[in-house]
Amino acid sequence: MDHGSAQISPARIVPATRVPPVALGLLALQHVLVMYAGAVAVPLIVGRALGLPPEQVAMLVSADLFACGLATLIQSWGLPGIGIRMPVMMGVTFAAVTPMIALGTNPALGLAGIYGAVIVAGLFALLAAPLVGRLLPLFPPVVTGTVILVIGISLMRVGVNWAAGGLGNPRYGALLYLGLALFVLLVILGLTRYARGFIASASVLIGIVVGMAAAGAFGLVDLSRVATAPWFDVVRPFAFGAPTFDLVASLTLCLVMVVVMIESTGMFLALAEITGETVDAARLIRGLRADGLGTVLGGVFNTFPYTAFSQNIGLVGVTGVRSRWVAVIGGVVMLVLGLIPKLAALVEAVPPCILGGAGLVMFGMVAATGTRILGAVDFAANRNNLFVVAVSVGFGLIPLVAPAFFKQMPDVLHPLLESGILLTALSAVSLNLFFNGLGSRADARAAAARLAHAAEA
Template sequence: MNSAPMIAAPDDAVLHSPGLPPPGAATASVTKVPPIALGLLGLQHVLVMYAGAVAVPLIVGRALKLAPDQVAMLVSADLFACGLATLLQSWGLPGVGVRMPVMMGVTFAAVTPMVAMGTNPAIGLTGIYGAVIAAGLFAFLAAPLIGRLLPLFPPVVTGTIILVIGVSLMKVGVNWAAGGIGNPRYGDPLFLAIATFVLGVILAITRFGAGFVNSASVLIGIVVGTIVAAFFGLVDLGHVAAAPWFDVVRPFAFGSPTFDPVSIVTLCIVMIVVMIESTGMFLALAEICADPVDAARLTRGLRGDGLGTVIGGVFNTFPYTSFSQNIGLVGVTGVRTRFVAVVGGVIMLGLGLIPKLAALVEAVPQCVLGGAGLVMFGMVGATGVRILGTVDFSRNRNNLFIVAVSIGFGMIPLVAPSFFKQMPHALHPLLESGILLCALAAVALNLFFNGLAGQGAAREAVRRQAAVSAH
């Protein structure tokens, strides 16, 4: 991976061109970014992650069949907590935060298990929030120990898990494209046509666009698709008109959290995977920014993930992690100051206080989201494939068995939803999550075939796979 030029202080805002010398070159020139430009760059970070940031509350809210105003509340809460979590990581508190240009958002890894929990009448939405809070506390306390777990998660494991995450989420995107489960017009050719149109817009922008326009292709595709859908009477703005312009995000808006042991264990496993991914992101960002991350700083960053997740549970949203596309954007723009993320976090906080905006997001037709979802969720799976591309399959055929069997376990709930129907009901949130079945199988099989790698090799492997994810 190409690193950005070395600068005197990591918090100086700089821009660079491809022609500048590599890190450590004494002749590397820097250009400071004025406050207005820094604000625009912070907004760019927000726009790049926006579509992905609001996708999880839309998926969970609609899967749980919440009312439109409740789904809008989830979106507002998510944007607000995104801002808080981003400020925790970029600005930092004593002992918390990696203090680098990191934008935080809800992880897709938790979607499938949370939907399984939420659709279980014995657990519901309050059970999700209880599990999120408990998993966040676990992550906060376990942060110093995560480095010791890195050998359990080499690229053959994490690549397989991320691939299964993407494939599992594709089911959501496909159903959105058809109009959404429960829609009496499910599969209407109009829905399919609009989803295809949105997909075409995103692909065209990706092919012919440049710079920021290219980076925001999914968001632009959603906006254009919504405008087209409005001409066919598919956009209902009644809830947008009724929503206030300003309101605060209230803690525990859906009631006091409840704590189900199996759900807690499930999300704790998810948080381990999230923290392994965050470790790689921090290491990759350290290389981009020429700003080393030692063990103490890494622990502060992982505590930021944990505390951000606790905040998510308190403010009616979900587990948080660093967004890889924003780390890639740091390398593209060359702006390596953490204050660009601080500005982005403040913007996200502000957006979370505007219910009318959240209602507008909720009003986007599912067929429009379907076209975008095929790209977003497909890219998650493609990232897993890219990480698996770094794995040695030719000299170590055992890796083929690890991937093959783990994917098979991960597909069970997707292709045979009743497979575990006769198992104890308390285990269903765990057994109905293909992601967690895949993770457990991959870790166990890797230990069986390959044993444990050394700490140094594991750390370097995690850094490499994060570099792949960010680009």
């Protein structure tokens, strides 16, 4: 659930036949660079939150890049009955981060429990893809905007702790860490304000690179593991052991996948408007099945649930190139990057304070996107929407501000109750039905497209 700043210009769309191979390659590389920081953020967040050693965090990064490539190829190139076959780049969704950390920190589940739940959620998405159109009325902008807002707020805790040096760091909050985080933040904001085109689109990645150089000058970067990491290695299935399957954990991520598929639906409809192509029910189902199959492969190859990256959809509008082969080549690039352990070790070597400066932007943009979507909700004519947002945000903040609030509840419910995102989703859907009833599917499709445009703007 990542967000770009592109302005969409459908009149500039260029047919694929007009794009020479070299230009396609450069455009594909641009797509990879624009999404790279967001793509590697989730394995870093989850790996460090679970206290994994650096070599295993690097393994998660490699697995994520490899699976990003596979999921992108499935979505853009396509398989029989699977894949929307449009210029879509796939990456790990931020929506699943908080629930997965709650699952992984449960001693009875751990990584094996996460991967079992991811596989079940992917299979669920494969089977449920034809039904998502019927679920759209459950997720109007007042619901989806509220959920995305709480996702961003929940993730900000990660970014703030990174900026201070990372939890468990004996120098937590040192002025050097805070200063470097602020420096990265200022670089990103400066590039966003004054740069144009690709430089502005890749401002987060450039900010991390510049920040890492600054951190190296202060002796905060340890590249010893980069030196010893091999240049090439395969990504092995089930590298952390056989997955385990827990009912509540699986149901938790299945609910997350419903939110992910609703968001993907909006992205696909918005992309159709940008490129001038038609996305009918059959094509939409193929695209959602690709989300499911990509997520299954994520569980097999030691990574997480996948969805379309919105900043890359916005980039299609910027470049004006609608060729799906740009995404296909980008998928191949991501897959190859996942086979280079030195690169993963380099990503893992980025100090937390540098990631914190970038995280404040990335995670804050998620929250801002939720706010922007809610800005399209009519609160004046329908005051009931205020109660939907107010109560749902309140439920979503319970695990954040009072972690022990549900301590006396049965252990089996903790993965569900400790996820503010899922509490928000359940509350928002229920309250919207109570106050506003169920809308039509046509209205829901139109609202999903508007939601996607809001996420890209």
